[in-house]
Structures are given as C-alpha cells and as structure tokens.
Amino acid sequence: MARFWRTHRLFLLFSWALTATIAAVNALSTLSDRAGRVAAWEPWAWEGTSAIGWALLVPAIGFAALRLRPPRVRWGTAAAVHAGLSLPASLAHVGVMAALRSAIYAAHGVAYDFGPVWPTLAYEYRKDALSYVLVTLGFLAWDVVRRARAGVPPAIPASLTDTRLTVRDGARTHLIAPAEIGYAQAAGNYVELHTARGPVLHRTSLAALEVELGAHGFARVHRSRLVRLAAVCAIEPTASGDFELLLEDGTRIGGSRRFRSALDPYTKL
Secondary structure, eight states: OHHHHHHHHHHHHHHHHHHHHHHHHHHHHHHHHTTTTSOTTHHHHHHHHHHHHHHHHHHHHHHHHHHTOTTTSOHHHHHHHHHHHHHHHHHHHHHHHHHHHHHHHHHTTOOOOOOOHHHHHHHHHHHHHHHHHHHHHHHHHHHHHHHHHHTOOOOOOGGGTTOOEEEEETTEEEEEOGGGEEEEEEETTEEEEEETTEEEEESSOHHHHHHHHGGGTEEEEETTEEEEGGGEEEEEEOTTSOEEEEETTSOEEEEOGGGGGGGTTTOOO
C-alpha cells in the first residue's frame, strides 16, 4: 500500500479534493434550497459524512481498477468483477455514512433517521454505482497518463507479443508458448497440454483454450482434443470415416469426422 500511495498520491489527493469540493457545493445548495426547514449543520453532516465514506473507498477502488486493468484482464471479466465489487463498496459507504451521522445527530441531542432500510439502500446504490464507475475510469485514465509521462510503454495484449500460457501447478508456474504444445486433451476440469517437457495439467476448459489458441494455429479435431496444425506430419483416414493424425514427435491422435473441416485448408480426406 505504501508503494501504491507513492505512485498514485497525486490522483488520490486530486480525488479527495474534488470530493470535498462537491460536498461543500452540495451542502451550500441544500442550505439555499431548504433555508429555514433544516438546521444549518445538517446539510454539512449529510454531505461531509458521504464525502468521508468515499474518501476512504477511493484507494481500494483504485487498487482494484489497476489490478483488473485490461489487457491484464479481459474487458468482460473486469466489468463483471467491478459490478460485483460495487455492491460491497456501496454498503461500506452507507455504513460509514450512517455511523458518522448517528454520532453527529446524537451530539446535537437528536436521533438520526436512516429511513426504510431496503429502499434507502437501493437509492444509495444507484448513486454509488455511478460514483464507483467514475472513480474506476478516472484511475485508469490517470494510469495511462502517468505511464506515458514516465515513458512506460502501454500494456500490449499477450496475443500480440509473447502469447505464453500461464499454467499453475501447485507452487510452480509454467510459462508455455503455443509452439511448445503438440496437442491438448480434455481431462475433467482440466486440459492436459502435451509439450516437449511432458504433459502439463491446465485448469481451464477445452472451449476456452480453443478460443485462446485459435489465432496460433490450433484447431479442434475431436470433441476432446485440440491440435497444433503445424505439428501434424501426416493425416490418415480410418475405416470408420474418422481420421488419425501423426505428429512430428511420433504421437498418433484420433480425430473425428465431425471436425474434419478444420483440416480442409491442408488436405482433402
């Protein structure tokens, strides 16, 4: 967190200053619109407690925004995770706000009325979700500017550079280039990658791996197998109408007639 503060303190200070300014403007506007109908301290209590709640949340939201920054994480995945995080963020904001308001009202000898719980939470979430999005986008934009000024090149999707798969095996992490893989075969909740180093289990689905490796010369040849087409040395039809592939390392794997079209650019069976 100390490193996070050193790197992003300018944006954090800007965010807090902006939050305080908005709170002050809103409090003054409320005093003007509801003059004589509320105590002079109430709008400041409402806006100030809300601002404090958000000030506490901004670093956590910023940290999440940078950890989930595309292309490190896919846009769809990042959006889904942020949508999930916005709910506890709103609850935390409301919790801080309500606790501080209760203390302030008690100090003035009156009780704070939170209102009906579920309608109030829904009302607050609608506003908080928008604030969450703005803080997230603000942090992402700031990080782009910061990196550009520091001469840090923008992140490039792995598919355009190294493209290695990150495969975790207990405490060990394997980095496997697509060209190292001869074929991949479904194995329950895993996919077994057959490489020159030997088989490696990768916790993913074959469908997901097919999407990830499709641009690197892999094709589905069986409902449970992918093959790197450049590793295929020979294709032999079988009596059943299916086919068998001979790979460059001497391995033979079966293919299904259902997926025969994947080989059409290379041969006609």
